[in-house]
Amino acid sequence: MHHKHNIQILLWDIDGTILDFEKAEEAAIRKGFAVHGLGECTDEMLADYSVINRGYWQKLERGEMTKPRILVERFREFFGKYGLDTTKAEAFNADYQVNLGDTICFRDDALSVIQRIPKDIGQYVVTNGTAIAQHRKLSLSGLEEIMDGYYISDEVGFEKPGIEYFNAVFADLRKKYGEVDPGKVMIIGDSLTSDIRGGNNAGLICCWYNPKGLKNDKGLRIDYEIRSLQEVPELLGSWGRG
Ligand SMILES: [Mg+2]
Numbered sequence: 001m002h003h004k005h006n007i008q009i010l011l012w013d014i015d016g017t018i019l020d021f022e023k024a025e026e027a028a029i030r031k032g033f034a035v036h037g038l039g040e041c042t043d044e045m046l047a048d049y050s051v052i053n054r055g056y057w058q059k060l061e062r063g064e065m066t067k068p069r070i071l072v073e074r075f076r077e078f079f080g081k082y083g084l085d086t087t088k089a090e091a092f093n094a095d096y097q098v099n100l101g102d103t104i105c106f107r108d109d110a111l112s113v114i115q116r117i118p119k120d121i122g123q124y125v126v127t128n129g130t131a132i133a134q135h136r137k138l139s140l141s142g143l144e145e146i147m148d149g150y151y152i153s154d155e156v157g158f159e160k161p162g163i164e165y166f167n168a169v170f171a172d173l174r175k176k177y178g179e180v181d182p183g184k185v186m187i188i189g190d191s192l193t194s195d196i197r198g199g200n201n202a203g204l205i206c207c208w209y210n211p212k213g214l215k216n217d218k219g220l221r222i223d224y225e226i227r228s229l230q231e232v233p234e235l236l237g238s239w240g241r242g
Contacts, residue, residue: 009173028099049078125151127160170202185205
């Protein structure tokens with residue numbers, strides 16, 4: 001039995017948490033291959049790309065590479081590995097950003113979870129995606145209307161898990177709520193290195209969405225670990241309806 005926190009604000013990750021990022025990624029890449037005449041993109045190539053891509057985002061999280069560079073470099077490496085024209089990486093990525101926002105697939109019926117959260121709990125999006133893709137997703141998914149606000153790293157000027165990112169989020173939240181206690185704010189996300197490390201850095205309640213039952217091998221503090229987003233309403237203590 002968990003000790004229940006008094007939670008006032010939820011910070012939701014989008015990709016891999018509310019939305020099924022893998023499905024959107026797959027659709028966007030296949031479309032790009034067709035449009036740019038790159039031939040067939042097999043399931044094996046997609047799986048390979050996924051690994052390459054994750055490696056680049058981790059470089060970003062560690063501050064080793066800028067975002068504009070990782071966006072193009074991941075495709076350059078991927079194309080290079082399969083003998084495809086690497087000079088197409090930049091144009092491919094530009095189209096990919098648009099296409100990525102076009103495939104909306106909720107995980108765990110997330111929309112119904114979000115709508116079930118009591119109205120006196122603020123709900124915000126915290127995401128490292130690019131502004132163009134994330135705005136498209138937020139608007140097409142209907143999340144833009146339901147959420148109380150969103151913090152896209154491109155617009156904030158910093159990335160999760162950096163404390164600068166969370167400082168900027170809190171500066172904005174304080175404009176709306178006055179004083180905000182980080183101990184009453186819960187971040188919900190699938191990434192240990194981005195969401196949970198960020199939540200640890202900022203002193204938030206950390207809820208790890210871990211549908212695949214992965215190991216917490218990073219030594220991070222996790223207050224709640226859930227397999228399904230349907231478990232979120234019951235974590236909300238006296239504010240929630242269980
Ligand atoms: Mg995520």
